[in-house]
Amino acid sequence: MDPGGDVKALDVSLAFITGHPRAMALLDFGGRVIVHSRGWIRQEGPVPDLVGTPVPRDADLLAALERSSHPDAARVDRLVRDVLSGGRDMAQEEVRARLGDGDGRCVVVVTALRVDGRRSVCLEFLATTPARPGEERGSRTPFRDVVDALPSAIIVTSLTAAGAQRVVHYVSPSYEAIWGRPAALLRDEPQSFLDSVYPEDRDDVARHAWGVGSEAVDREFRIVRPEGTVRWVHFRALPIRNDQGQVDRVLATATDITPRREVADALRRSRDELEQMVDEAPVALVLHQRGQVLKANQVAAAYL
DSSP: OOOTTTOOOOOHHHHHHHTOOOEEEEOOSSBBEEEEGGGOOOOOSHHHHHHHHHHOOOOOOHHHHHHHOTTTTHHHHHHHHHHHSSSSSSEEEEEOOOOOOOOOOEEEEEEEEEEETTEEEEEEEEEEOOOTTOOTTTTHHHHHHHHHHHHHEEEEEEEESSSSSSSEEEEHHHHHHHHHSSSSHHOTTTTTTTTTBHHHHHHHHHHHHHTOSSOOEEEEEEEEOOOOEEEEEEEEEEEEEOSSSOEEEEEEEEEHHHHHHHHHHHHHHHHHHHHHHHTSSSOOOOEEEEEEEEEEOOOTTTTT
């Protein structure tokens, strides 16, 4: 893709970025920091952890990442360069970097923007599940690799003690392919799940799918991707109970069934059109089985 090619225009509010508590920055085409948030330059934040020092305005982040000895600095550097070059318009990865007072992992999200007619990127670090004691940060298991490779999105959630808010613990990469939104957004803002549901389906999903924590769920509904495309998903959820019989987690899968729904809709339309043609035909047409009339059009009905 051409770096100077068209990128969906986004309304970038510099005031929003500068006042944001999370680590966020806007980079120009060369990788220099145009503007950054308050959280970007915190000494205990992910940027100093990755490159060894804060990266202020007008500083070259890519150069700092190249010089860094951090094991994940090269991954972040490749991610930013890939989006800047036009390889992708949005990318994300989980990296080993300190976020706030924690010492676990965080997710870096890189989104393509256009500033003054040139391709730029917004770089943001979001919280994710902290590493468990004794676990190597960023480590993976064969099971995790299998789950991440599934075409269906896997979402693991729980409800707060008061049951008023859903907490997202894990989202597989397929969520991004189906929803067109970063998985880190769902972890950080669980309400974004309902926000993406087609307006006519939203109340039903809130009552019988996303809002349910103690019952199995099997629902089909529509979602709206950021570019306006409508997709059908088959959403199934199963409560996972602890030794005391209480629901500890909810394991959900979401499968893109848009092609199947489109075929079913096309067959239904064809059937309806055929029935209408038969009913309005100028000659008598009767469908029968062993002498029993199953269907007759308007002309035939006048003789029966």
